[in-house]
Amino acid sequence: MLRYFTAGESHGPSLTAILEGFPAGVRLDVELINYELKRRQGGYGRGKRQTLETDLIHLESGLYHGQTTGAPIALRLINNDAKLERLKEPIAPRGGHVDLAGAISRQTGIRQVLERSSARETAARVAVGAVCRCLLNAVGIDVFGYVRELGGIEAPPIAWDRAIRDASPVYTLNPEIDPSIVAAIDKARQAGDTLGGVLETIVTGCPIGLGSHAQHDRKLDARLAAAVMSIQAIKGVEIGLGFEAARRPGSQVMDPIEYQHDHDPNDRRFGFRRPTNHAGGIEGGLSNGEPILIRAAKKPISTMAKRGPSVNLADKSPHPATYERSDVCAVPAASVIVENVVAFEIASALCERYVATSLEALHASMQVIHDLSRRHLETYWRDHAPAPASNTPTLS
Numbered sequence: 001m002l003r004y005f006t007a008g009e010s011h012g013p014s015l016t017a018i019l020e021g022f023p024a025g026v027r028l029d030v031e032l033i034n035y036e037l038k039r040r041q042g043g044y045g046r047g048k049r050q051t052l053e054t055d056l057i058h059l060e061s062g063l064y065h066g067q068t069t070g071a072p073i074a075l076r077l078i079n080n081d082a083k084l085e086r087l088k089e090p091i092a093p094r095g096g097h098v099d100l101a102g103a104i105s106r107q108t109g110i111r112q113v114l115e116r117s118s119a120r121e122t123a124a125r126v127a128v129g130a131v132c133r134c135l136l137n138a139v140g141i142d143v144f145g146y147v148r149e150l151g152g153i154e155a156p157p158i159a160w161d162r163a164i165r166d167a168s169p170v171y172t173l174n175p176e177i178d179p180s181i182v183a184a185i186d187k188a189r190q191a192g193d194t195l196g197g198v199l200e201t202i203v204t205g206c207p208i209g210l211g212s213h214a215q216h217d218r219k220l221d222a223r224l225a226a227a228v229m230s231i232q233a234i235k236g237v238e239i240g241l242g243f244e245a246a247r248r249p250g251s252q253v254m255d256p257i258e259y260q261h262d263h264d265p266n267d268r269r270f271g272f273r274r275p276t277n278h279a280g281g282i283e284g285g286l287s288n289g290e291p292i293l294i295r296a297a298k299k300p301i302s303t304m305a306k307r308g309p310s311v312n313l314a315d316k317s318p319h320p321a322t323y324e325r326s327d328v329c330a331v332p333a334a335s336v337i338v339e340n341v342v343a344f345e346i347a348s349a350l351c352e353r354y355v356a357t358s359l360e361a362l363h364a365s366m367q368v369i370h371d372l373s374r375r376h377l378e379t380y381w382r383d384h385a386p387a388p389a390s391n392t393p394t395l396s
């Protein structure tokens, strides 16, 4: 199992993450990690802060000649806009933020709680996820995300192609590609308002059996949902059809099972095919070999230039919520964050399933378990199939 912690305030000197349990022998691709960090900083609608920060990874432990050693990996990101001690205390808590509940429950000012709950922290989580991608890439697992909807406008379907995704307006500041979404963000900004959206992430190449059917906190869907829900401003998570499944009869939800006899012996699905993937690649808490589909809803940014109603905490009189420099839309950034927290959860489930303390051990263990499963499929039901006229009781 992998685990990580993050530390750091939004305007403190730096963000730190410590990742533990990561296998030895993985070459960490610093360019890939910095690319993910850069993608998180992008997208149309972000505020001035992203022009001040240049998120570059500092790998401070757990490496020897560029390869992981199996020891905890410490990751650090420097905040250019570090000015925590000079920032003013907000007087009117912002709805939708930790401000009021945090200050009351911790007996502090608002500043002490908002600095830590800020989504600046997600830079550290993306760095952790990007490290995990280095492991996933080595075993043929890919995690890919995109914006599905923004401000109620459906984004054009995006091909599963990185070049196309990265050229999309939701990841760049190029307004020509999807003018309606860009116009909606501009309109919200002019009105002092903000926009949310819907994100989709797809994991391909997952072997069958990540997660657990046997214990609540090890189910893969539960772990993914918790991880995605823990991202700032995410308010809904669906796997596969999600809420749509509740509206359909069973016959339009259950994915048929088919078998391809002439499949490749190394096929991670052992020849089984599902013509639909309404389950989103997870059944009974286990990955089933189909692409894992996760959808997340991001609420609009709560800090609005037009300032919602609040209360002055000094005299308790009505007062507009404190406004600080803020994003108008961070939906594209949230998509990158979802991808990377998902990458961590998949890597963690992978290390757990294959008891991997090194990349070499992971490869070997994946092969051994694959061969074992093939043999099992060939022999178990041949040896255990009930006789045609058997009296074996069935449930009725």
Ligand SMILES: Cc1cc2nc3c(=O)[nH]c(=O)nc-3n(C[C@H](O)[C@H](O)[C@H](O)COP(=O)(O)O)c2cc1C
Residues within 6 Å of the ligand: 047, 096, 097, 098, 117, 118, 119, 122, 231, 232, 233, 234, 301, 302, 303, 325, 326, 327, 328, 330, 333, 334, 337
């Ligand atoms: C990438 C990203 C950027 C964000 N930027 C802002 C921002 O500039 N201003 C703001 O008020 N909230 C922003 N948020 C949302 C807040 O962090 C979040 O709403 C807040 O911490 C309260 O948490 P909750 O919405 O999960 O309850 C951002 C969220 C994400 C994921």
Ligand SMILES: C=C(O[C@@H]1CC(C(=O)O)=C[C@@H](OP(=O)(O)O)[C@H]1O)C(=O)O
Residues within 6 Å of the ligand: 010, 047, 048, 049, 050, 053, 117, 118, 119, 120, 123, 232, 324, 325, 326, 327
């Ligand atoms: C700093 C980041 O996002 C910040 C997340 C955030 C919030 O309240 O969540 C508020 C803003 O902070 P600031 O007031 O300093 O501009 C965002 O810029 C980042 O994503 O790197």
